[in-house]
Amino acid sequence: MKKLQFHDDFLKKQLGSFKRIKTPEGTVKRLYSRIKEEEDAQHAGFVSNFFHILRLRREIVIAVLATLLLAVPLTFFSTKSLIAMKTGQKVYVVRFIHENESAQSVKLIGDFNNWNSDEIDMQRISGTPFWSTEITLREGLYKYVFLVDEAEWTIDPLAPIIVKDNFGQQSSIIVLLDDLEENNNL
């Protein structure tokens, strides 16, 4: 406390020794308005501050843009897990029916499930000899067969096209194309 008092007295003495100069008219007003402006700038939102910094640090902006320009395409082309987007393909819901009275299980196997016998089990329509399943497929041609009781490969007699596979056995073909798309000149 004593120290502060000494300090104040010293300041008073020093200030008293200064020559008094009359300030120009409105100086105090201008000083207050400037302080207010700076306070407003400090209280302005994050966005304006952000742009203010960007204006001051042009190098940072250039660096970020250059990095994005290089990194985004590189990441895009090098990422293998990106799903290949096939544009313009229509989707069809297809119901497969197979008639077999004595079967214990019927599976649908083909190009659409990479010939995996674990994926599509057909369900028996109760009280009938018919087995049925419904799947969603994109536009295209698909080769398929029914696997009866895990042992017997059976073609679909309802399929409009039956072909021989490359190993001498028969398979059915389903074609999903838009019949309306026709005669478009090249």
Place this chain on the structure above:
Amino acid sequence: MRPIHIFILISVIIILVPLFSYCASNDDEDVIVKMALEKYTIHVDIEQLRNAVTESLDGGIPFEDLYTFISSSAKANREIAEVSYYLNEIVDLRGKGIPEEVLMNSILEGIAKGIPGKIIRESISSIGMRLGFCYHTATNHSSRRRGHSNKVELLTKALFTAMDSGFSENDINTISSAVQKQKISPSFFLQSLRTMMELQRFELEYKEIIWLIEISIDKGYRISDIRAFPLIFSSETRKGLNEEDIYIRLLHDIENDMMPPGSFTRQAGGGWESQSGRESTRSGSSGPGGGSSSSSNGSGKGK
């Protein structure tokens, strides 16, 4: 921040991105190898398996496709040497720019059906050659419009299936030339191939089918007309008519412009019928390969 700092920052990012990608691809490799080892119930050489997977990923086979392929092979306990051979063939085909999906599916079909590896191996070269022909033909019909690659892939697969069903290269070339002469779209070609394959259900020879489709294209028939042919055959045979007679009558009407394009009308019962064909009683048309200015090369294999 000085320009040198910016340069260093960008350089570090450029190095890190491929590095992350490389690490991610190594993860892919591990995932596939681990999955395969879980499925195999026989002893396998892990290094050989890892090499096959790495080479396939480096060869551009998508992770999902490779995963499926290895999974099916492992489930069927196929030897790693056999699987490596298949993968090399697939990578080779891909390297030539030919869509590998058909070959991959054919091998998977063989594996699923329990076909011995020796037979699958033997069939691969002929599949590859046929695929090459089909892809070349499909690209001749391609345009540079949106979805072009999808159309080429689809057309390649349709051509391959048509050849599987017994049509020869000459048959395909005949229809391809007819379509190109009329400057009509790949979709038209695709639907024509579909019709050709569907007509095989009836007692017709390959050359007869080719002739019918070729002359219809030459006469400017719409694809909806051509698509009606199998329905005409099935509805007429249900009436007890002989397939050969139906064929001769249909061909005669088309050749003599008795059936103007767009003349097929849908019946109330759901079937299709030719307006002029219904009244036609004449038969004895020249048939395939004879008596017409537009002649088929008649290369189709008779049934």
